Amino acid sequence: MDNRISFEEIFEQNKRRIHYQIHKLNIHDPHEEFFQEGLVAMWRAYESYQPDKGPMATYFNYMIRNRMIDAIRKDTRKNEALEKIIHQRKTQLTDGNYHRKSDATNPLVDAQHLPMHDPNLWNNLKSQLTDKQWKWVHYRIILDMPYKEIAEAENVNVEAVKSWGKQVRKKFKDPEFRKAINLDNSL
Template sequence: MNVTFEEVYEQNKRRIHYHIHKLHIHDPHQEFYQEGLCAMWNAYQTYQPDKGVMSTYFNYTIRNRLIDILRKKTREQQHDDSCVQEVGAALYSGNRNRKSETPIPDYTGISVDDSSDEMWEQVKSQLTEAQWNWVYHYIILNMSIKEIAEKQGTTIDAVKSQGKRARQKLKEVWIGTEGQVPRPAR
């Protein structure tokens, strides 16, 4: 082959623009043009005159390279979009603590073993009767605050207050013993 690549480029540079336009590719940073140019160089290097016309080989090589890059970018964009959705779902699910912007841990799927009477007796020994009523109805029986208020003949705010005091008391006891279940006084 006695034609230099510069001569081939000058004769065929519009071919790259043609394929970019034909494939409806928006190329503001000339990324696809550069890939088309590399494809043209590879086609120039591997062209065999006895296999066919050079322009047909250029068209085939440039078009397929642009399609490959387009597919790759589409896959990357889909992956990025799914990552953004996952992070967005985690950040904006509404399951957040107001004091800090960290998500509240999700304890779904963790069951409380109701057969552990000893553990519940230890918890009960640390609480007042009203606090224990909240723990029993809200945690063990899984009743709503409204249901507990109706059952006890009190207000929703009173039940919430019982729960707040029970949680505070249990935090003080358990955090004070490094998260261990307190031993009942004998």
């Protein structure tokens, strides 16, 4: 006959240990996800407990605490990966070289594939733009300068530089403009 106490009894006697570890680790647990982790840890500790190795209470505390710390680390890694993805998406949406239709983002001109050493393309483009629009292309696309630095170099505010960029992007959307500067054939 098995003299072991049932897990239900062990749980009732020790469920405060789970709450204690949640509090001690300063975990906000509105959905009781960490309580569930603690419960699983207690079950595993109950199943693997060896009386000759030490007191059951100490073993429970150890298992519950470590399981919760592992869960915190897992959540942290997941959140860091999500933040990285969000940051990349924001960068993609705000780099000034994209236009939006609904939720899709399409590059106007992929600067990586521009023939940077093609003087004909740049001369055609310059002839079709105002001085300020050309300055935006030169600083932003060719030199890859941030808006703030462009504004400082031209002694204007950042909004003015963004306005130049909007005008250029509007022109890049126009198929006739692209044809006039021979952009699609250059890529």
